[in-house]
Amino acid sequence: MKKIIETKDIQKTYVMGSEEVRALKSVSIQINKGEYVAFMGPSGSGKSTLMNIIGCLDTPTAGTYILNNKDVSDMTENELAEIRNKEIGFVFQTFNLLPRASCLENVALPLIYAGFGKSEREEMAFKTLDSVGLGDRVHHKPNELSGGQRQRVAIARALVNNPSIILADEPTGNLDTKTSYDIMELFHELHQKGNTIIMVTHEDDIAHYAHRIVRLRDGLVETDTINPSPTRGKVAVVTE
Numbered sequence: 001m002k003k004i005i006e007t008k009d010i011q012k013t014y015v016m017g018s019e020e021v022r023a024l025k026s027v028s029i030q031i032n033k034g035e036y037v038a039f040m041g042p043s044g045s046g047k048s049t050l051m052n053i054i055g056c057l058d059t060p061t062a063g064t065y066i067l068n069n070k071d072v073s074d075m076t077e078n079e080l081a082e083i084r085n086k087e088i089g090f091v092f093q094t095f096n097l098l099p100r101a102s103c104l105e106n107v108a109l110p111l112i113y114a115g116f117g118k119s120e121r122e123e124m125a126f127k128t129l130d131s132v133g134l135g136d137r138v139h140h141k142p143n144e145l146s147g148g149q150r151q152r153v154a155i156a157r158a159l160v161n162n163p164s165i166i167l168a169d170e171p172t173g174n175l176d177t178k179t180s181y182d183i184m185e186l187f188h189e190l191h192q193k194g195n196t197i198i199m200v201t202h203e204d205d206i207a208h209y210a211h212r213i214v215r216l217r218d219g220l221v222e223t224d225t226i227n228p229s230p231t232r233g234k235v236a237v238v239t240e
């Protein structure tokens with residue numbers, strides 16, 4: 001299988017005044033194309049720090065990060081921006097949508113930087129919104145949608161450029177249980193289509209959708225295990 005992500009002894013130290021926080025002490029992991037991985041671990045263990053480095057939003061203090069066979073530390077700011085835009089789709093816990101823009105405009109936004117014309121952008125954004133079940137909400141603004149619908153808009157925005165990697169930091173952190181499972185259903189479909197997915201979650205039942213679970217603790221990988229029977233499709237929610 002093709003290796004898409006490789007970190008070698010990645011370290012990240014934040015300096016705050018006279019204090020140093022060693023957010024990542026040494027992390028070496030490999031992720032192949034098409035894998036579905038969950039990062040777990042206690043608060044402060046370094047999950048978001050690692051995700052931000054993998055997503056080229058931040059750089060390690062030491063160590064090597066190889067993305068698609070290229071050493072990220074050799075890349076210029078422009079190259080990094082291009083990778084973030086074309087190769088990586090981000091989904092955040094707080095959705096990060098533009099409040100005054102419609103769903104269509106929110107999803108079309110990354111396509112502006114990618115250089116597509118207006119009609120093409122709208123067509124691509126519409127198709128992607130439709131694919132996440134929001135074809136009938138394209139002109140709504142984020143505050144006119146439910147939490148789950150907002151997250152689906154954010155997922156559509158992450159997908160619209162057809163990125164090779166989807167990074168989701170606690171994508172269900174602000175959603176109720178049923179809506180969380182709907183979003184996981186969507187991730188399951190994306191994975192089936194061949195996307196590489198890495199998500200951070202605190203919840204065991206959400207992590208169980210992933211095919212591999214990496215647990216971090218104190219800036220180190222504590223365990224890295226294959227999930228022999230990932231959850232597929234919807235979980236029946238029992239209501240009494």
Ligand SMILES: Nc1ncnc2c1ncn2[C@@H]1O[C@H](COP(=O)(O)OP(=O)(O)OP(=O)(O)O)[C@@H](O)[C@H]1O
Pocket residue numbers: 014015016021022023041042043044045046047048049050
């Ligand atoms: N920008 C920053 N400046 C200084 N310290 C930081 C910064 N970002 C994170 N840290 C520290 O680095 C450590 C790891 O943080 P990180 O956000 O990666 O944890 P996490 O595993 O994502 O936690 P959570 O589950 O609470 O989201 C923490 O001790 C945190 O306080």
Ligand SMILES: [Mg+2]
Pocket residue numbers: 047048049
């Ligand atoms: Mg975090």
